[in-house]
Amino acid sequence: xxxxxxxxxxxxxxxxxxxxxxxxxxxxxxxxxxxxxxxxxxxxxxxxxxxxxxxxxxxxxxxxxxxxxxxxxxxxxxxxxxxxxxxxxxxxxxxxxxxxxxxxxxxxxxxxxxxxxxxxxxxxxxxxxxxxxxxxxxxxxxxxxxxxxxxxxxxxxxxxxxxxxxxxxxxxxxxxxxxxxxxxxxxxxxxxxxxxxxxxxxxxxxxxxxxxxxxxxxxxxxxxxxxxxxxxxxxxxxxxxxxxxxxxxxxxxxxxxxxxxxxxxxxxxxxxxxxxxxxxxxxxxxxxxxxxxxxxxxxxxxxxxxxxxxxxxxxxxxxxxxxxxxxxxxxxxxxxxxxxxxxxxxxxxxxxxxxxxxxxxxxxxxxxxxxxxxxxxxxxxxxxxxxxxxxxxxxxxxxxxxxxxxxxxxxxxxxxxxxxxxxxxxxxxxxxxxxxxxxxxxxxx
Amino acid sequence: xxxxxxxxxxxxxxxxxxxxxxxxxxxxxxxxxxxxxxxxxxxxxxxxxxxxxxxxxxxxxxxxxxxxxxxxxxxxxxxxxxxxxxxxxxxxxxxxxxxxxxxxxxxxxxxxxxxxxxxxxxxxxxxxxxxxxxxxxxxxxxxxxxxxxxxxxxxxxxxxxxxxxxxxxxxxxxxxxxxxxxxxxxxxxxxxxxxxxxxxxxxxxxxxxxxxxxxxxxxxxxxxxxxxxxxxxxxxxxxxxxxxxxxxxxxxxxxxxxxxxxxxxxxxxxxxxxxxxxxxxxxxxxxxxxxxxxx
Numbered sequence: 001x002x003x004x005x006x007x008x009x010x011x012x013x014x015x016x017x018x019x020x021x022x023x024x025x026x027x028x029x030x031x032x033x034x035x036x037x038x039x040x041x042x043x044x045x046x047x048x049x050x051x052x053x054x055x056x057x058x059x060x061x062x063x064x065x066x067x068x069x070x071x072x073x074x075x076x077x078x079x080x081x082x083x084x085x086x087x088x089x090x091x092x093x094x095x096x097x098x099x100x101x102x103x104x105x106x107x108x109x110x111x112x113x114x115x116x117x118x119x120x121x122x123x124x125x126x127x128x129x130x131x132x133x134x135x136x137x138x139x140x141x142x143x144x145x146x147x148x149x150x151x152x153x154x155x156x157x158x159x160x161x162x163x164x165x166x167x168x169x170x171x172x173x174x175x176x177x178x179x180x181x182x183x184x185x186x187x188x189x190x191x192x193x194x195x196x197x198x199x200x201x202x203x204x205x206x207x208x209x210x211x212x213x214x215x216x217x218x219x220x221x222x223x224x225x226x227x228x229x230x231x232x233x234x235x236x237x238x239x240x241x242x243x244x245x246x247x248x249x250x251x252x253x254x255x256x257x258x259x260x261x262x263x264x265x266x267x268x269x270x271x272x273x274x275x276x277x278x279x280x281x282x283x284x285x286x287x288x289x290x291x292x293x294x295x296x297x298x299x300x301x302x303x304x305x306x307x308x309x310x311x312x313x314x315x316x317x318x319x320x321x322x323x324x325x326x327x328x329x330x331x332x333x334x335x336x337x338x339x340x341x342x343x344x345x346x347x348x349x350x351x352x353x354x355x356x357x358x359x360x361x362x363x364x365x366x367x368x369x370x371x372x373x374x375x376x377x378x379x380x381x382x383x384x385x386x387x388x389x390x391x392x393x394x395x396x397x398x399x400x401x402x403x404x405x406x407x408x409x410x411x412x413x414x415x416x417x418x419x420x421x422x423x424x425x426x427x428x429x430x431x432x433x434x435x436x437x438x439x440x441x442x443x444x445x
Numbered sequence: 446x447x448x449x450x451x452x453x454x455x456x457x458x459x460x461x462x463x464x465x466x467x468x469x470x471x472x473x474x475x476x477x478x479x480x481x482x483x484x485x486x487x488x489x490x491x492x493x494x495x496x497x498x499x500x501x502x503x504x505x506x507x508x509x510x511x512x513x514x515x516x517x518x519x520x521x522x523x524x525x526x527x528x529x530x531x532x533x534x535x536x537x538x539x540x541x542x543x544x545x546x547x548x549x550x551x552x553x554x555x556x557x558x559x560x561x562x563x564x565x566x567x568x569x570x571x572x573x574x575x576x577x578x579x580x581x582x583x584x585x586x587x588x589x590x591x592x593x594x595x596x597x598x599x600x601x602x603x604x605x606x607x608x609x610x611x612x613x614x615x616x617x618x619x620x621x622x623x624x625x626x627x628x629x630x631x632x633x634x635x636x637x638x639x640x641x642x643x644x645x646x647x648x649x650x651x652x653x654x655x656x657x658x659x660x661x662x663x664x665x666x667x668x669x670x671x672x673x674x675x676x677x678x679x680x681x682x683x684x685x686x687x688x689x690x691x692x693x694x695x696x697x698x699x700x701x702x703x704x705x706x707x708x709x710x711x712x713x714x715x716x717x718x719x720x721x722x723x724x725x726x727x728x729x730x731x732x733x734x735x736x737x738x739x740x
Contacts, residue, residue, distance in 0.1 A: 085654070085658070087579075087583075090577065090578045090579060091578045091579030091580070091583060091585065092578075092579050092585050093585060093654070093658075337577075338578075340562075340563050340578050340579060340583065341562070341563075341583070362566070363566050363567075393570070423567060423568045426567050426568045426573055427568060427573070429573070429576070430568075430570070430572055430573045430576065433576055
């Protein structure tokens with residue numbers, strides 16, 4: 001059987017899914033939680049609790065501000081110690097609510113029983129409102145507020161809901177284990193999303209390196225109307241939104257447009273699970289599965305942790321901080337970002353922690369570009385990474401824009417494949433930042 | 446044979462003469478009348494095309510001067526008062542005497558003062574590092590030490606000091622063209638008046654965090670304690686967002702603020718050494734603040 005995939009580019013980094021067998025482990029609550037007010041794309045939420053307030057697990061502590069924003073709920077029971085600046089994953093300071101935790105008492109109205117709730121009682125509008133209220137955001141990493149994705153502008157027709165269970169990043173297994181343990185919940189979540197979008201077809205895309213998850217979900221889909229499971233070729237970045245749409249439907253997202261244009265909405269399996277919890281169990285998004293792995297990690301684990309847990313707490317539970325730690329990365333090795341400090345908290349978008357030993361963490365020495373064009377053949381967006389990376393240091397923003405720098409999805413395939421070890425993506429990121437600013441000022445004028 | 450050569454010469458000369466006549470009339474018809482004073486003014490300007498005046502180059506600046514008809518808000522920092530006076534003389538205008546400026550690095554987070562906690566191995570440009578993370582020392586305001594300012598300087602007035610990891614301004618070369626101010630993604634450079642006898646006093650920090658987190662990352666950070674504000678008799682120091690700022694136009698260079706600063710973040714440049722009595726009286730640190738910059 002020929003497996004579906006996207007046509008253009010792609011690379012195949014070693015998968016290293018060492019934590020795949022580890023069952024989801026509930027992590028005990030830490031003494032202190034730091035809940036950042038900006039855990040999503042868009043405007044940071046506004047805190048509605050004050051210092052000294054008692055909060056219950058699942059209580060709303062910060063309200064969304066503006067159109068693109070999301071609510072934030074208390075991940076634990078306890079007292080608000082203060083609302084102050086905390087170092088985030090980049091080392092810059094962000095406002096966060098500090099909570100001294102006590103014994104877990106859930107807010108009233110939240111169903112914490114393990115029973116699976118199968119019937120969808122809410123209407124389309126109520127579902128979207130509930131998703132908004134419960135602060136559900138995209139769990140794949142971009143943390144785009146989910147309720148906005150559900151609001152389809154008039155005149156647009158959606159044919160497919162695509163559920164992203166690809167997890168093409170090496171090392172990460174949080175989505176995989178979620179599909180194995182919470183498969184039915186994910187499919188109920190998918191049905192809820194289908195109802196909210198008014199579509200009758202949903203496709204779950206899973207990379208072929210997870211045959212157990214494919215078999216498990218395929219078996220479960222027998223009970224669900226309109227949901228199909230598709231095995232996809234193992235190729236990075238298969239899990240990119242645009243690549244996944246191309247692989248499953250053959251449609252291409254036009255340059256500079258949203259996936260909406262192709263009649264598809266893509267949501268992560270983690271998001272589908274969060275939607276299930278929000279709609280069926282009235283449970284806000286306050287916890288997520290985080291993979292702790294890497295060649296320096298003492299123990300490979302998949303933890304279910306509350307948002308706001310310090311990263312060092314997770315590492316402690318995975319056997320402690322290794323002595324030969326070279327790099328601590330939030331996310332996978334391809335798209336993740338190296339952390340400045342382990343004090344930073346887990347947010348709604350943290351999918352994994354990768355501990356790299358010093359020997360692995362070093363970048364290759366930068367040599368001259370030999371014009372081999374491997375970056376061009378690896379680019380899944382059909383760009384010319386070497387050219388973009390050359391234009392940026394020369395401040396040629398117009399040329400960079402004309403060469404579609406804004407279409408870059410920052411997957412890092414170019415940097416991975418470059419035999420000269422050139423930091424192509426770093427320069428493209430810098431260029432995207434500058435060109436993005438130029439475009440925004442132009443739009444304002 | 447003769448005939449061919451002769452014909453060719455006559456034909457070509459004919460074309461040449463006709464073209465010349467046509468071109469003469471076209472040139473007369475479409476003549477661009479340019480103010481001859483622009484050339485004169487441009488000749489006076491230094492010709493560095495640095496953009497310090499805010500225009501694209503010296504020619505653009507000369508055009509702007511001649512078009513404006515006055516010298517308000519127009520100044521060539523490279524040529525300084527001499528060039529502006531000369532231009533004023535040529536154009537019959539009056540030039541305002543401007544105090545010469547110099548670039549000042551408002552950060553002293555050297556490798557010893559702000560010890561690196563992490564190691565950066567990305568591309569060596571501050572613009573990228575600034576977008577990526579807070580810096581090796583953890584200070585989100587401090588110098589990243591990757592030298593975008595040095596690359597931007599066209600006058601060889603900046604170099605990176607390997608020992609401190611900070612850029613150094615060479616006083617004699619700096620013309621206050623503003624290039625480094627624009628190049629620094631963190632806005633650490635400031636153009637300040639050169640001061641009497643090149644004496645300057647300024648707060649060498651732009652960290653707006655509260656005292657404790659600022660001090661955690663850097664020993665010489667301004668902690669916003671406000672002691673200098675109280676000490677200053679001339680209302681020259683303001684405290685905004687936990688950061689003291691010395692207004693160079695109000696400052697009388699009495700140096701009292703530097704004595705009370707608990708973190709030595711107020712820098713004094715080119716002053717004679719203090720008299721010992723004064724030092725004992727206020728119980729200040731015997732060593733003057735370690736200054737990383739010359740200018």
